[in-house]
Amino acid sequence: MKFVNFINQLDKRWIYLVVALVVIIPFVFPIGCPMRITPPVQSMYDYIDDSIPENGVLLIGVDYDPSTMAELHPMAKAMTAHAFYNNVRVIFVTMYPQGSGMAQDIIEKTLTYWNSANPDNQRELGRDVTLLAYVPGVSAVMLKMGEDIPETFNEDAYGNKIEDLPVMAGVNTYDDIDYMVELAGSAVVLSWLMYANGRYGLTMGIGTTAVSAAEYYSYLQSGQANGLLGGLKGAAEYEKLIAEHHGFEGRRDASVGMDAQSAAHVAILLLIILGNIAYFIKKKKEGR
Amino acid sequence: MFTRRTLPLLIAGFFGITTIIQFFVPHPVSKSYYNLVLDWMIIVTAFTYLMAVQSTVELHTTKIKRKVEGWQYSLIVLISLGLTAFIGVFGGAFVPSTFLMKLIPAFKPTSTSPLMYTYLYMQVPMQSTIFSLLAFYMASAAFRSFRARSFDATMLLVTAAIVTLGRVPLGEFIYKGFPEVVEWILKYPNMAAQRGILIGVQLGIIATSLKIILGIERKYLGGGK
Numbered sequence: 014m015k016f017v018n019f020i021n022q023l024d025k026r027w028i029y030l031v032v033a034l035v036v037i038i039p040f041v042f043p044i045g046c047p048m049r050i051t052p053p054v055q056s057m058y059d060y061i062d063d064s065i066p067e068n069g070v071l072l073i074g075v076d077y078d079p080s081t082m083a084e085l086h087p088m089a090k091a092m093t094a095h096a097f098y099n100n101v102r103v104i105f106v107t108m109y110p111q112g113s114g115m116a117q118d119i120i121e122k123t124l125t126y127w128n129s130a131n132p133d134n135q136r137e138l139g140r141d142v143t144l145l146a147y148v149p150g151v152s153a154v155m156l157k158m159g160e161d162i163p164e165t166f167n168e169d170a171y172g173n174k175i176e177d178l179p180v181m182a183g184v185n186t187y188d189d190i191d192y193m194v195e196l197a198g199s200a201v202v203l204s205w206l207m208y209a210n211g212r213y214g215l216t217m218g219i220g221t222t223a224v225s226a227a228e229y230y231s232y233l234q235s236g237q238a239n240g241l242l243g244g245l246k247g248a249a250e251y252e253k254l255i256a257e258h259h260g261f262e263g264r265r266d267a268s269v270g271m272d273a274q275s276a277a278h279v280a281i282l283l284l285i286i287l288g289n290i291a292y293f294i295k296k297k298k299e300g301r
Numbered sequence: 302m303f304t305r306r307t308l309p310l311l312i313a314g315f316f317g318i319t320t321i322i323q324f325f326v327p328h329p330v331s332k333s334y335y336n337l338v339l340d341w342m343i344i345v346t347a348f349t350y351l352m353a354v355q356s357t358v359e360l361h362t363t364k365i366k367r368k369v370e371g372w373q374y375s376l377i378v379l380i381s382l383g384l385t386a387f388i389g390v391f392g393g394a395f396v397p398s399t400f401l402m403k404l405i406p407a408f409k410p411t412s413t414s415p416l417m418y419t420y421l422y423m424q425v426p427m428q429s430t431i432f433s434l435l436a437f438y439m440a441s442a443a444f445r446s447f448r449a450r451s452f453d454a455t456m457l458l459v460t461a462a463i464v465t466l467g468r469v470p471l472g473e474f475i476y477k478g479f480p481e482v483v484e485w486i487l488k489y490p491n492m493a494a495q496r497g498i499l500i501g502v503q504l505g506i507i508a509t510s511l512k513i514i515l516g517i518e519r520k521y522l523g524g525g526k
Contacts, residue, residue, distance in 0.1 A: 275471030
C-alpha cells in the first residue's frame with residue numbers, strides 16, 4: 014500500500030524531472046535505433062525523385078511558426094536539399110506572417126550548407142530558390158495563384174520583381190508547378206487540398222506534426238495527397254532517404270532527435286502503466 | 302437599420318449567389334468577375350490587420366488606464382508592438398533597408414535585418430520554449446488521468462500505447478511489426494472515424510454557408526438577436 018500511496022501522491026515535479034532526463038540523456042549518449050521507411054514517406058520521396066523533371070518546380074508551403082518548427086523545419090530543409098540534388102527549382106510560399114521568417118531561415122541554412130558542400134555546383138537565391146512575398150487572404154490567395162501567380166504576389170519576399178527572377182521563369186499558374194508539399198500543423202493544409210488540389214489539380218504531398226498526421230490519412234487514401242510526412246519521425250525517414258541515395262551529409266536535425274523522442278515515448282508509457290497498476294491495486298484494496 | 306443589417310445581408314447574398322453561379326459559367330466575363338472578387342478578398346483581408354492592431358491597442362490602453370491587475374504586461378505588449386513595427390518599417394523585413402544601410406554602414410545587403418534578428422533570436426526561442434513545455438504537462442496529465450476504468454478507456458489506452466511506441470524507432474527495435482500495426486490503425490479504424498467526422502463537418506459548413514447567403518443566419522452581423 015506504501016507503493017500505491019507513493020505513486021498516487023507522486024509530486025509532478027518528479028515527472029517533469031524524468032521527462033527532462035529522458036530527453037537530454039539520449040542527446041549526450043545516442044542509441045541510434047534502426048528505422049524503416051514507411052510507405053507515405055517513400056511515396057513522397059519517390060515522386061520528387063522520379064516525377065519532377067530537371068529544372069522543374071517544387072512549391073513548398075511553409076505555414077507554421079516556431080511552436081511547431083522542431084518537427085516541420087527538418088522536413089523543409091531535407092526537401093529543399095533533395096530538390097537541389099535533382100536540379101529542381103524551389104519556390105517557398107506562406108499564408109502565415111510568421112511562416113516568412115521560417116522560410117527565410119530554411120533558405121539561408123540550406124544555401125549555406127549546399128554551397129559549402131558543393132563548391133562546383135552552387136545554388137543561388139533568386140535563380141534556384143525564392144520565397145514569395147506574404148499576401149494576406151489565405152483561401153483567396155490560394156485561388157488567385159491558380160489564376161495568375163505573378164499577379165498575386167508581384168514581388169518575392171526580398172523585394173525583387175517576379176518577372177526578373179530566373180527561378181520564376183515560366184511559372185504562371187499551378188499548371189507550371191510540378192509538385193507541392195504543404196508543411197503545416199494546422200487546418201491550412203485542408204485549404205490547400207481543397208483549392209490547389211481539388212479545384213486546380215495540383216499534385217500535393219503533406220508534411221505535418223505527429224499529432225495532426227492521423228487527420229490526413231483520409232486524403233492520402235483518396236489520392237488527394239500522394240505522400241505524408243508525420244512528425245519528427247517522418248522527417249527523420251526523409252533525411253535517411255536523401256542520405257542513402259544522394260549522400261546528404263548536412264546536419265540531420267530530425268534523426269538527432271529520434272532517440273530523445275523514443276526515450277520520452279517509452280517513459281510516458283511506463284508512467285501510464287505505473288499509474289494504472291497503482292489504480293488497480295488501490296481499487297482492489299478498497300474492495301470496489 | 303438599413304446600413305447595419307439590410308445592406309450587409311444584401312451584399313453577402315449577392316456575392317454568395319453570383320460566386321456560385323460563376324463557378325459553372327466558363328465565360329471570360331465570369332472569369333474576370335471571379336478574379337475581381339479574389340482581388341477584393343485579398344484587399345479586405347489586409348484591412349482586417351489594421352482592425353486587429355486597433356483592437357489590440359485599444360484593449361491594452363484601457364487596461365493601462367484603469368490599472369487593472371497585470372497592467373504592466375499590457376505596457377510591454379504595446380512597446381513590443383510599436384518597436385517591432387518601427388524596426389520592420391525602417392529597417393527592412395528580410396534584408397536591411399537602404400535607409401538603414403545609409404544610417405548604419407555596418408549593415409550590408411547580405412546582413413540579417415533587425416526585424417529578422419528579433420524574430421530569430423527572440424520570438425523563435427520564446428515560442429519554441431512555451432510549446433515544448435507541453436511535453437511536461439502531457440506526461441504529468443497522462444500519468445494521472447489515463448486509466449483503464451472501462452472497456453472504452455482500455456481500448457483507447459491500448460491503441461494509444463501501440464501508436465506511441467510504433468511511431469518511434471525504439472518501438473521498431475522492440476518489435477519489428479510495430480510500424481505496420483500503426484499504419485493499419487491509422488489507415489482503417491482511424492480513417493473511418495476521421496472520414497465520418499469530416500463529412501459531418503463539411504455538411505455543416507455547407508448548411509451554414511447557405512443560411513448566411515440566404516440571410517437566415519445573421520449572428521455574424523453582431524448586435525444581439
